[in-house]
Amino acid sequence: MEQQTFLNILPILIVSTTTIATIFVEAFYKRSDNLIYWLSIVSLILTLIYSILTINVQNLNFSNTLHSGGITNLFYFVLSLTSLLVIISARDYLLRAKYHHGEFYILIFSSLLGMMLMASSRDLILTFLGLELMSLSFYVLAGYNRKVLFNNEASLKYFLLGAFASGFLLYGIALIYGSAQTTNILLIVNEFNNLLLKPLFVLGLVLLLIGFSFKVASVPFHMWVPDVYEGSPTVVSALMSTAGKTAAFAALIISFYGSTTSQVNFEIVAKIISYLAIASMLIGSITAIAQTNLKRMLAYSSIAHAGYMLIGIASANKLGMSGVIFYLIVYSFMNVASFILISLMENDFEKRISLNDFIGLANTHPWYAAIMALMMFALSGLPPFGGFFGKYYVFLAAIKADLTYLAVIGVISSVISAYFYLRVVVYMYFRTNEERKDIFHTSADNFVLVLCTLFVLQLGITPNLVLDLITRFLP
Amino acid sequence: MIPLKYYLILSAAFFSIGIIGVLTRRNAIIIFMCIELMLNAVNLTLVSFSSFFGDSSGQIFVFFVMAVAAAEAAVGLAIIIALFRNKLTINVDEVNIFKW
Amino acid sequence: MIEQYIPLILAILIALLFSLFLLKASSWFGPQRPNPEKLSTYESGMEPVRTARERFSVKFYIVAIMFIIFDIEVVFLYPWAVNLKNLIDLMGFFIIAEMFIFIIILLAGYLYLLKKGALKWD
Amino acid sequence: MTLEQITFIILALIGLTSALMLIIQKNPVYSVLLLILHFFALAGFYLLLNAQFIAVLQILVYAGAIMVLFVFVIMLLNLSNEEALKDPFNLRKIIASIFGVVLILQFGVFFFIKAKDDLNVTISPNSIEAGSIKKISEVLFSTYLIPFEVTSFILLVGIIAAIVLAKRKFE
Numbered sequence: 001m002e003q004q005t006f007l008n009i010l011p012i013l014i015v016s017t018t019t020i021a022t023i024f025v026e027a028f029y030k031r032s033d034n035l036i037y038w039l040s041i042v043s044l045i046l047t048l049i050y051s052i053l054t055i056n057v058q059n060l061n062f063s064n065t066l067h068s069g070g071i072t073n074l075f076y077f078v079l080s081l082t083s084l085l086v087i088i089s090a091r092d093y094l095l096r097a098k099y100h101h102g103e104f105y106i107l108i109f110s111s112l113l114g115m116m117l118m119a120s121s122r123d124l125i126l127t128f129l130g131l132e133l134m135s136l137s138f139y140v141l142a143g144y145n146r147k148v149l150f151n152n153e154a155s156l157k158y159f160l161l162g163a164f165a166s167g168f169l170l171y172g173i174a175l176i177y178g179s180a181q182t183t184n185i186l187l188i189v190n191e192f193n194n195l196l197l198k199p200l201f202v203l204g205l206v207l208l209l210i211g212f213s214f215k216v217a218s219v220p221f222h223m224w225v226p227d228v229y230e231g232s233p234t235v236v237s238a239l240m241s242t243a244g245k246t247a248a249f250a251a252l253i254i255s256f257y258g259s260t261t262s263q264v265n266f267e268i269v270a271k272i273i274s275y276l277a278i279a280s281m282l283i284g285s286i287t288a289i290a291q292t293n294l295k296r297m298l299a300y301s302s303i304a305h306a307g308y309m310l311i312g313i314a315s316a317n318k319l320g321m322s323g324v325i326f327y328l329i330v331y332s333f334m335n336v337a338s339f340i341l342i343s344l345m346e347n348d349f350e351k352r353i354s355l356n357d358f359i360g361l362a363n364t365h366p367w368y369a370a371i372m373a374l375m376m377f378a379l380s381g382l383p384p385f386g387g388f389f390g391k392y393y394v395f396l397a398a399i400k401a402d403l404t405y406l407a408v409i410g411v412i413s414s415v416i417s418a419y420f421y422l423r424v425v426v427y428m429y430f431r432t433n434e435e436r437k438d439i440f441h442t443s444a445d446n447f448v449l450v451l452c453t454l455f456v457l458q459l460g461i462t463p464n465l466v467l468d469l470i471t472r473f474l475p
Numbered sequence: 476m477i478p479l480k481y482y483l484i485l486s487a488a489f490f491s492i493g494i495i496g497v498l499t500r501r502n503a504i505i506i507f508m509c510i511e512l513m514l515n516a517v518n519l520t521l522v523s524f525s526s527f528f529g530d531s532s533g534q535i536f537v538f539f540v541m542a543v544a545a546a547e548a549a550v551g552l553a554i555i556i557a558l559f560r561n562k563l564t565i566n567v568d569e570v571n572i573f574k575w
Numbered sequence: 576m577i578e579q580y581i582p583l584i585l586a587i588l589i590a591l592l593f594s595l596f597l598l599k600a601s602s603w604f605g606p607q608r609p610n611p612e613k614l615s616t617y618e619s620g621m622e623p624v625r626t627a628r629e630r631f632s633v634k635f636y637i638v639a640i641m642f643i644i645f646d647i648e649v650v651f652l653y654p655w656a657v658n659l660k661n662l663i664d665l666m667g668f669f670i671i672a673e674m675f676i677f678i679i680i681l682l683a684g685y686l687y688l689l690k691k692g693a694l695k696w697d
Numbered sequence: 698m699t700l701e702q703i704t705f706i707i708l709a710l711i712g713l714t715s716a717l718m719l720i721i722q723k724n725p726v727y728s729v730l731l732l733i734l735h736f737f738a739l740a741g742f743y744l745l746l747n748a749q750f751i752a753v754l755q756i757l758v759y760a761g762a763i764m765v766l767f768v769f770v771i772m773l774l775n776l777s778n779e780e781a782l783k784d785p786f787n788l789r790k791i792i793a794s795i796f797g798v799v800l801i802l803q804f805g806v807f808f809f810i811k812a813k814d815d816l817n818v819t820i821s822p823n824s825i826e827a828g829s830i831k832k833i834s835e836v837l838f839s840t841y842l843i844p845f846e847v848t849s850f851i852l853l854v855g856i857i858a859a860i861v862l863a864k865r866k867f868e
Binding site for chain 1: 483490493497503506507510513514516517520521524528530532533535536539540543546547550551553554555557558560561562567570
């Protein structure tokens with residue numbers, strides 16, 4: 001292996017070496033959990049710094065299977081930042097629940113490795129393996145505390161439906177291989193125009209889309225989302241709903257990038273994607289109204305957000321793709337912060353946080369209430385925050401691509417969803433009761449929350465900077 | 476000489492039988508076995524494309540699918556064991572703290 | 576193509592038929608004078624009351640998982656080992672490093688299992 | 698009819714029957730055995746397609762290892778007394794079966810009419826070489842080097858899952 005290749009894939013090497021190192025530490029060192037915690041934080045910070053420093057060096061490695069630099073490094077940055085935030089706050093959560101083991105970090109790292117591979121892979125075989133690595137780690141993480149029935153059930157559901165969906169994904173890849181005679185995404189993207197004339201390829205693409213819809217939590221494989229997000233440990237839900245979605249959309253964007261060239265006749269596939277988007281948006285935001293459990297509500301909202309993001313893919317232009325990436329970045333920060341706020345109110349895995357737990361939070365913990373309110377405003381897409389621009393870009397892309405009806409339905413769905421987001425704010429600020437809520441906060445959690453808040457505000461103030469960055473690196 | 480489409484329709488049939496199994500059976504282990512059936516149907520598709528094109532990468536994909544299936548079996552059956560210990564059932568209809 | 580497998584198919588068929596035949600042969604050719612005492616499972620022991628399928632310990636499962644994981648490892652070693660000379664000509668000694676990385680990663684898993692007491696049989 | 702066609706038909710019958718019986722069968726132990734039979738039929742297809750190495754692996758990995766794990770777990774949980782798992786014949790089953798039949802017909806229409814032109818290929822003369830262990834190892838260890846290393850991480854997750862979820866005394 002040449003030195004240059006070695007440097008190109010250094011982020012992946014760091015993460016994989018850390019995985020192995022943590023396993024050795026866990027095996028040979030008695031009080032391993034704290035050491036592993038710090039080891040993972042250091043290696044994630046290294047990954048973050050390195051992927052930003054080398055963002056301008058774009059390369060294809062290992063017979064065009066692995067891309068490095070540019071948009072890939074941007075994804076590396078987002079994925080490892082999300083994992084870092086989750087890991088920092090997870091330690092105290094797990095200590096509170098008295099279930100703090102080194103395995104948690106090993107599994108987070110192996111899932112991160114899978115996600116990074118999904119974002120950087122340019123071969124469908126590698127994409128599939130990355131996806132499986134990520135999913136298998138998530139299945140275990142969802143059932144992390146095997147003594148808690150909630151965790152067991154969440155992981156069983158996640159596992160059965162996930163394996164079912166990966167069957168569809170695999171069939172899709174097989175048919176794409178059958179029509180394109182290759183699994184290399186770059187070759188497929190080059191031939192996209194001719195391949196779309198083959199029914200075999202279109203069927204493969206549709207099956208691939210159905211398989212991915214499981215991972216991005218959109219219709220038709222959305223039934224698992226509320227149960228799994230509710231049943232898993234809250235910090236795990238935070239990671240699944242953000243980094244998992246980002247990685248799956250990264251792979252989707254890479255596979256569908258060929259559709260952005262103007263001469264492609266993408267209509268059939270675009271139509272299917274837009275149906276999925278409409279169904280996800282409406283089902284997500286209407287069902288969320290009925291939820292009183294906060295994690296379930298965020299789960300349904302996650303389905304709706306997947307729908308908004310699919311609009312960007314359906315519009316099949318550059319703005320749509322970069323809009324989706326922008327949306328994913330904002331969404332990661334918003335959702336991590338919301339889930340961590342929920343996790344602060346839990347002291348074991350079996351606690352369920354409902355809307356009533358938020359009553360009067362503004363009086364007892366004004367800062368946490370303020371952050372929660374801000375996240376809810378941002379999630380609902382109100383103007384000055386980052387969440388607004390995420391939606392704005394994908395809707396704009398849809399209008400540009402003559403899919404105005406998608407944008408209209410998106411706006412309607414946003415209006416519906418504003419109801420349940422703002423309800424949380426109303427509960428916090430305009431209702432009081434005597435009962436005093438405990439918030440188990442530590443400085444680590446505060447740090448994560450402040451960081452997320454700053455990012456969401458920053459993305460709302462200067463969205464153009466980030467969008468330009470993304471557009472510059474899209475091939 | 477058997478044309479390619481016969482292999483494809485056969486593996487599509489296996490795949491569909493797997494789907495029916497997943498949708499009808501309630502025993503978690505049997506559902507998982509039906510998923511294995513689906514994965515194997517895809518393997519047949521991949522191998523037949525690979526042979527008809529004379530290109531090895533399809534067969535290598537099957538290689539990886541097998542490795543993934545092994546790891547998936549390890550993880551999935553561990554999950555089933557963990558659930559069984561707490562609940563003494565693996566009927567997915569009874570796994571209903573949440574709505575299925 | 577398929578013709579070259581005819582001997583194989585024949586061997587499998589003969590093995591199957593022969594073993595089936597032997598299985599049934601004793602009941603076809605041997606004298607049959609059954610009585611209830613003779614047919615009971617243990618002629619002078621306790622009547623079996625439950626099925627012979629016992630639940631057994633989860634330790635077996637961990638061992639079975641180890642078997643599967645290292646089975647797959649061997650499956651990947653096999654094409655490497657059979658064709659090693661050729662591969663070294665093609666790619667140099669990098670191919671050996673490649674396989675050793677693979678083995679070390681799984682070795683980490685093996686040591687982890689060992690230290691967690693997966694093989695202790697207390 | 699040539700020998701190849703006869704073999705294909707026999708294997709197809711074995712494969713279809715075992716798959717169908719598998720989803721009807723009540724006793725999970727029998728289901729496992731039927732699945733193993735199905736895997737043998739698939740191995741036969743791989744031989745027909747000149748993929749000798751994959752055929753051997755199919756037996757070695759699927760029938761020999763993965764199904765052993767299934768049998769282990771079924772014995773472990775002692776699920777052979779299947780009465781506990783009521784599986785009544787109900788509306789959902791009928792709907793799912795109709796859906797399945799429609800799906801198979803759809804695939805049939807698709808492969809035989811719609812995608813007819815894409816599939817008009819004859820078996821490549823290179824197929825014997827492509828299925829040989831030599832060719833496979835050359836491609837596997839050069840082009841698919843990263844996927845190969847990633848596989849070891851996937852197996853690692855399997856090991857950790859076993860300890861985290863199934864070990865009796867985990868910590």
